[in-house]
Amino acid sequence: xxxxxxxxxxxxxxxxxxxxxxxxxxxxxxxxxxxxxxxxxxxxxxxxxxxxxxxxxxxxxxxxxxxxxxxxxxxxxxxxxxxxxxxxxxxxxxxxxxxxxxxxxxxxxxxxxxxxxxxxxxxxxxxxxxxxxxxxxxxxxxxxxxxxxxxxxxxxxxxxxxxxxxxxxxxxxxxxxxxxxxxxxxxxxxxxxxxxxxxxxxxxxxxxxxxxxxxxxxxxxxxxxxxxxxxxxxxxxxxxxxxxxxxxxxxxxxxxxxxxxxxxxxxx
Amino acid sequence: xxxxxxxxxxxxxxxxxxxxxxxxxxxxxxxxxxxxxxxxxxxxxxxxxxxxxxxxxxxxxxxxxxxxxxxxxxxxxxxxxxxxxxxxxxxxxxxxxxxxxxxxxxxxxxxxxxxxxxxxxxxxxxxxxxxxxxxxxxxxxxxxxxxxxxxxxxxxxxxxxxxxxxxxxxxxxxxxxxxxxxxxxxxxxxxxxxxxxxxxxxxxxxxxxxxxxxxxxxxxxxxxxxxxxxxxxxxxxxxxxxxxxxxxxxxxxxxxxxxxxxxxxxxxxxxxxxxxxxxxxxxxxxxxxxxx
Numbered sequence: 001x002x003x004x005x006x007x008x009x010x011x012x013x014x015x016x017x018x019x020x021x022x023x024x025x026x027x028x029x030x031x032x033x034x035x036x037x038x039x040x041x042x043x044x045x046x047x048x049x050x051x052x053x054x055x056x057x058x059x060x061x062x063x064x065x066x067x068x069x070x071x072x073x074x075x076x077x078x079x080x081x082x083x084x085x086x087x088x089x090x091x092x093x094x095x096x097x098x099x100x101x102x103x104x105x106x107x108x109x110x111x112x113x114x115x116x117x118x119x120x121x122x123x124x125x126x127x128x129x130x131x132x133x134x135x136x137x138x139x140x141x142x143x144x145x146x147x148x149x150x151x152x153x154x155x156x157x158x159x160x161x162x163x164x165x166x167x168x169x170x171x172x173x174x175x176x177x178x179x180x181x182x183x184x185x186x187x188x189x190x191x192x193x194x195x196x197x198x199x200x201x202x203x204x205x206x207x208x209x210x211x212x213x214x215x216x217x218x219x220x221x222x223x224x225x226x227x228x229x230x231x232x233x234x235x236x237x238x239x240x241x242x243x244x245x246x247x248x249x250x251x252x253x254x255x256x257x258x259x260x261x262x263x264x265x266x267x268x
Numbered sequence: 269x270x271x272x273x274x275x276x277x278x279x280x281x282x283x284x285x286x287x288x289x290x291x292x293x294x295x296x297x298x299x300x301x302x303x304x305x306x307x308x309x310x311x312x313x314x315x316x317x318x319x320x321x322x323x324x325x326x327x328x329x330x331x332x333x334x335x336x337x338x339x340x341x342x343x344x345x346x347x348x349x350x351x352x353x354x355x356x357x358x359x360x361x362x363x364x365x366x367x368x369x370x371x372x373x374x375x376x377x378x379x380x381x382x383x384x385x386x387x388x389x390x391x392x393x394x395x396x397x398x399x400x401x402x403x404x405x406x407x408x409x410x411x412x413x414x415x416x417x418x419x420x421x422x423x424x425x426x427x428x429x430x431x432x433x434x435x436x437x438x439x440x441x442x443x444x445x446x447x448x449x450x451x452x453x454x455x456x457x458x459x460x461x462x463x464x465x466x467x468x469x470x471x472x473x474x475x476x477x478x479x480x481x482x483x484x485x486x487x488x489x490x491x492x493x494x495x496x497x498x499x500x501x502x503x504x505x506x507x508x509x510x511x512x513x514x515x516x517x518x519x520x521x522x523x524x525x526x527x528x529x530x531x532x533x534x535x536x537x538x539x540x541x542x543x544x545x546x547x548x549x550x551x552x553x554x555x556x557x558x559x560x
Contacts (some may be wrong), residue, residue, distance in 0.1 A: 023395035
C-alpha cells in the first residue's frame with residue numbers, strides 16, 4: 001500500500017516539475033524561432049528554426065551591455081556579500097551572551113532584512129540616494145544587491161557552522177598554529193560548502209533581481225530591468241538567447257555542485 | 269610578555285565586534301537608516317518638481333495613504349494569501365515525496381525544483397504572458413477542446429495574476445517545507461499509526477505541528493514577496509487588479525511623489541511585520557530568531 005501511495009506521489013511530483021519547466025522549455029525552444037516580417041520580436045507562432053538570433057546576439061543596442069552589467073554586478077555583489085556575511089556568521093555562532101552584546105539586535109535586523117518586501121527596500125534605498133543626491137548607477141546597484149544578499153549568506157553559513165566541531169580548532173592551536181593559520185587551514189575548509197552555497201545564492205539573487213534594481217538603477221539598466229522595459233514595445237528574440245545562456249550557466253553550476261556533493265559523500 | 273597576553277585578550281574580547289563590524293555597518297547604513305528615512309519622508313511635504321522636502325510632521329499622510337489605498341492593499345493581501353495557500357497545497361505532496369521516497373536522488377529533485385530560478389523572473393513572467401494570451405497555447409487548447417467560448421480570455425484577469433504569483437513563488441514554498449519534512453522522524457509516523465491514529469489524524473496532529481517552522485518560512489518567502497510584487501500584475505494583469513506594489517512604484521518612479529510613496533511603503537512594511545508576528549504566534553514559535 002505504501003508503494004502505491006509513493007507511485008501516485010511520484011507521478012504528481014513529476015507533473016509538477018514539468019509544469020515548473022514549461023516557460024523554460026518555451027524560452028529555449030523559441031530562441032530558435034525565425035521572424036518572417038517586420039521588426040524582429042518574439043512571438044509564439046512557429047516560423048521555422050534558425051540560429052540567426054545566436055549569430056546576431058549583439059545586434060540589439062543596449063541589450064548586451066545590460067547583460068554584462070548584470071554579470072559584473074552579480075560577481076561584485078556576491079564577493080562583498082559573501083565576505084561580509086561570512087564574517088558576521090562567524091561572530092554570531094562563536095560568541096554568545098555577554099561576549100557579543102547586541103547579538104539579538106543583529107539577529108532581528110537580519111530577520112527583518114529577509115522579511116522586508118523588496119519593494120520597500122528598493123523604495124527606501126531610492127529615497128536615501130535621492131535625499132543625499134547620490135547619482136544612481138553601478139555603485140548604488142552594488143550597494144543594494146549586497147544588502148539583500150548579505151543576510152542570506154549569513155544564514156546559510158551560520159547553519160553550516162552550527163554543526164562544526166570546535167575541538168579541531170583548539171587542537172590546531174595546541175599544535176602551535178596561529179589563529180590566522182588555523183582559520184586558513186582548519187576553519188575555512190570546513191565551512192567552505194556553506195560559504196559556496198551562500199555565494200551561489202547571492203549570485204542567483206543578484207542576477208535575477210528586478211524590483212530593487214528598478215528603483216536604484218537610474219539609466220544603468222541590468223538585464224531584468226532592460227527586459228521589463230522591452231516588454232512594452234515587443235521583446236527582441238535575442239532576449240531569449242541571453243535567457244538561455246543564463247539558464248545554461250545556472251544549470252552548469254547546479255550540476256557542478258551536485259557532482260561535488262556526490263564526491264564528498266563517497267569520501268566519507 | 270604580559271603586555272602581549274593582555275593585547276591578545278583584548279583582541280579576543282573585541283573579536284565578535286571586529287568580525288561583525290563590516291556587516292553591521294552595511295546593514296545599518298543601507299538597510300536600517302533608509303527605512304528610518306522613509307518614515308521621516310512620509311511625514312514631510314515634498315515638492316515633486318524640485319524634489320525638495322520640508323518637515324511638516326504630517327502624521328495624517330499615513331492615514332491618508334491608508335484611506336486612499338486600503339482597497340488595493342486588501343486586494344494585494346488577498347491575492348498573496350490565495351497564491352500562498354495554492355503553493356502550500358501544491359508543494360506539500362512533492363516536498364513529502366522528495367523527503368520520504370526520493371532516496372538517493374533527493375539532490376537531483378531539489379535542483380529540479382530550483383530550475384525555474386535559472387531563468388530570470390521577468391522572462392518567466394513574460395513567457396507566461398505569451399502562453400496565456402488570446403492566441404497563445406493555453407487558450408487555444410481550451411478552445412480546441414470546446415471547454416471555453418471563442419472570446420474567452422485569461423490574460424488581464426485576476427486569475428492570471430494569482431496564477432503567475434503562485435507559479436513564481438512555488439519553489440520558495442516547496443523548499444522550506446521539504447527541509448522541515450526531512451527532519452521529521454519517520455518513526456513518529458509509525459508510532460502514531462500504532463496508537464491507532466488514522467492517516468488524517470496523523471497528518472493533523474503529528475506532521476503539521478512538526479512542519480510549523482517550514483510553513484512559517486514558506487509564508488515568509490512566498491506571502492511577503494507576493495504581497496509587494498508588481499511584475500506579475502503589470503505583465504499578466506489588467507485594469508481592476510492593480511496591486512499595492514504597482515502604486516508604490518508609480519508614486520516613486522512616475523509621479524516623483526516621494527512623500528506619498530514613502531507613506532504607502534511604511535504601511536506595507538508595517539503590515540508585513542504585523543503579519544509575521546501574528547503568524548509566528550499562531551504557529552507557536554517562541555522567538556522570531558528561531559527561523560533566521
